[in-house]
Amino acid sequence: MRTSSSSMKLFLSLLPLILVAVVVIVSVMSPEEREKIVDLRSEAVVEVVGGDNGFHISSSTPFLVDSIQTLPQSNETEVVNISKPWVKSTVPLNETYVPHSRKLSILDRTEAGLLQARAAIKDAINGNQTQDPDYVPIGPMYWNAKAFHRSYLEMEKLFKVFVYEEGEIPVFHNGPCKSIYSMEGNFIHAIEINDQFRTRDPEKAHVFFLPFSVVMLVRFVYLRDSRDFSPIRETVTDYINVISEKYPYWNRSLGADHFMLACHDWGPETSFSVPYLHENSIRVLCNANTSEKFNPAKDVSLPEINLQTGSINGFLGGPSASKRSVLAFFAGGLHGYIRSILLEHWENNKDQDIMVQKYLPKGVSYYEMLRKSKFCLCPSGYEVASPRIVEAIYTGCVPVLISDHYVPPFSDVLNWKSFSVEVSVEDIPKLKDILMRITPTQYIRMQRRVGQIRRHFEVHSPPKRFDVFHMILHSVWLRRLNFRVHDDQ
Numbered sequence: 182m183r184t185s186s187s188s189m190k191l192f193l194s195l196l197p198l199i200l201v202a203v204v205v206i207v208s209v210m211s212p213e214e215r216e217k218i219v220d221l222r223s224e225a226v227v228e229v230v231g232g233d234n235g236f237h238i239s240s241s242t243p244f245l246v247d248s249i250q251t252l253p254q255s256n257e258t259e260v261v262n263i264s265k266p267w268v269k270s271t272v273p274l275n276e277t278y279v280p281h282s283r284k285l286s287i288l289d290r291t292e293a294g295l296l297q298a299r300a301a302i303k304d305a306i307n308g309n310q311t312q313d314p315d316y317v318p319i320g321p322m323y324w325n326a327k328a329f330h331r332s333y334l335e336m337e338k339l340f341k342v343f344v345y346e347e348g349e350i351p352v353f354h355n356g357p358c359k360s361i362y363s364m365e366g367n368f369i370h371a372i373e374i375n376d377q378f379r380t381r382d383p384e385k386a387h388v389f390f391l392p393f394s395v396v397m398l399v400r401f402v403y404l405r406d407s408r409d410f411s412p413i414r415e416t417v418t419d420y421i422n423v424i425s426e427k428y429p430y431w432n433r434s435l436g437a438d439h440f441m442l443a444c445h446d447w448g449p450e451t452s453f454s455v456p457y458l459h460e461n462s463i464r465v466l467c468n469a470n471t472s473e474k475f476n477p478a479k480d481v482s483l484p485e486i487n488l489q490t491g492s493i494n495g496f497l498g499g500p501s502a503s504k505r506s507v508l509a510f511f512a513g514g515l516h517g518y519i520r521s522i523l524l525e526h527w528e529n530n531k532d533q534d535i536m537v538q539k540y541l542p543k544g545v546s547y548y549e550m551l552r553k554s555k556f557c558l559c560p561s562g563y564e565v566a567s568p569r570i571v572e573a574i575y576t577g578c579v580p581v582l583i584s585d586h587y588v589p590p591f592s593d594v595l596n597w598k599s600f601s602v603e604v605s606v607e608d609i610p611k612l613k614d615i616l617m618r619i620t621p622t623q624y625i626r627m628q629r630r631v632g633q634i635r636r637h638f639e640v641h642s643p644p645k646r647f648d649v650f651h652m653i654l655h656s657v658w659l660r661r662l663n664f665r666v667h668d669d670q
Contacts, residue, residue, distance in 0.1 A: 305331035499577035
């Protein structure tokens with residue numbers, strides 16, 4: 182007993198020296214060593230598991246994103262210190278995190294607010310549905326409608342975005358508000374004039390927006406047909422260098438609480454300009470291709486919306502299920518291998534139920550065909566995203582997603598299997614059989630659900646609650662809930 186007691190006393194006397202040694206070792210780590218440890222963040226914090234019901238969070242991990250469908254049973258959450266080498270600790274969700282060694286900072290209060298939001302979202306699962314004068318999410322279109330609604334309300338109450346003011350038009354603070362890339366300009370404009378979510382005080386921000394437009398980079402920086410991507414890379418690298426030297430926030434989190442947004446096909450490629458931008462930052466991308474390093478645990482799938490006139494006026498609405506005479510419809514040219522397979526099997530087919538054409542006859546309206554059809558085929562083109570998905574939703578047509586490695590927009594909240602059909606590329610020849618197996622009752626339910634979730638894809642100026650602008654912000658908000666940023670002090 183005496184020997185054991187002496188050993189314990191010796192250990193306790195050496196413990197402070199051991200802790201000091203650990204701190205010294207950590208402080209002299211090289212950037213390369215820090216980078217390797219930061220890469221463990223997503224593995225430590227989030228484990229995204231694929232399955233028949235979409236993505237969900239395993240029970241061994243803390244609450245978060247992909248999807249709000251499943252939350253852990255534990256009352257504790259793992260915490261990652263992004264700014265320092267990877268450290269795990271536990272903090273009860275129902276308690277406010279207060280550092281013991283120093284005065285409570287603005288960042289501490291910000292992180293404490295996020296912890297309380299997480300707790301409120303978790304409690305909402307088994308609680309009563311929150312009342313809302315505008316809209317109360319309900320139904321199988323949502324993985325967990327109560328949790329989503331509480332998360333949305335917490336976002337409205339707390340979430341703050343700092344938009345860097347560096348950079349000049351046309352590449353920065355500007356983007357197209359029409360055409361297939363319209364979401365870039367629409368979001369940049371909406372967040373920069375927003376009084377609710379935008380903060381001018383970076384100390385109070387939860388996330389930091391990098392306001393460059395990939396479309397504008399391609400238009401004004403890239404030398405057409407040169408196949409030389411270096412001017413774009415250099416522009417983005419220079420921009421990150423400017424903000425990281427002027428402000429402490431990029432280096433503090435190694436970019437983890439920063440986000441970019443791009444609907445151009447080259448959005449992912451642009452993010453590769455800076456390692457931390459694609460490894461750590463939240464990338465909001467139309468080109469949400471998991472085979473090209475899109476990570477649903479930290480990245481956001483952005484709906485591709487072709488605003489031909491800059492507005493959704495005249496594009497919304499369609500008849501009920503009983504008034505749709507065409508089983509399935511697609512019109513579009515050869516654009517990638519999936520469309521080639523679709524056209525090969527179904528173009529000019531004598532079966533009038535499946536109308537697949539490269540070009541519509543003169544005088545036939547594309548949108549009227551969408552409104553006449555029960556199912557609208559949405560095959561990927563050269564890239565995985567397709568504006569046909571939102572066009573189908575706008576017109577009340579059930580979208581049929583035909584793609585490889587695509588993560589549909591807002592999959593962290595929306596259960597796409599409840600209001601759309603997913604068809605693998607291999608099953609394109611069986612397309613009619615697959616659609617005919619859906620009973621009239623099942624179809625009516627799906628079509629009604631399309632109408633119910635349409636609000637989440639609508640573009641408004643100014644934005645309206647629960648519309649596409651707010652859903653994009655909510656997806657970023659969910660991912661920000663997944664980690665904690667610490668001061669270096």
